[in-house]
Amino acid sequence: MKLVTLAAVVRCGHDGRVQNAASQTWVRAAGGPVLVDADPERRPIAGCPNIGPTMKPCTTTLAVSAGYSSWLRIDGRRIVLSNLDGLTDGTVPGTVHYTVRDPGQGLAGADA
Numbered sequence: 001m002k003l004v005t006l007a008a009v010v011r012c013g014h015d016g017r018v019q020n021a022a023s024q025t026w027v028r029a030a031g032g033p034v035l036v037d038a039d040p041e042r043r044p045i046a047g048c049p050n051i052g053p054t055m056k057p058c059t060t061t062l063a064v065s066a067g068y069s070s071w072l073r074i075d076g077r078r079i080v081l082s083n084l085d086g087l088t089d090g091t092v093p094g095t096v097h098y099t100v101r102d103p104g105q106g107l108a109g110a111d112a
Contacts, residue, residue, distance in 0.1 A: 006033045010043075010084065010098055012097070016046060021043065029107060029108040030108075042060060045098070061088055
């Protein structure tokens with residue numbers, strides 16, 4: 001698994017793009033800050049095409065269910081790995097996941 005940076009492409013299951021933010025900037029991989037615990041949560045999602053009369057597009061990421069390192073930490077916070085997975089607030093509730101399409105760098109990796 002690769003370390004996920006601010007430059008990562010994270011998308012909802014409908015292909016909306018998660019707008020990443022990094023809460024730390026001093027540890028970097030390939031020039032970009034490495035994301036840490038809670039960075040992927042409560043992030044806005046832009047361009048989710050899940051639109052219709054009874055459909056709610058994904059607009060926000062919810063809690064991470066997988067993708068934090070058990071071993072590697074930055075300032076006590078777990079780093080985010082490319083196996084990141086969590087739910088969004090889109091319909092059908094509890095079924096739409098967000099995942100990493102590109103970690104933003106291809107050099108640094110780690111085991112969970």
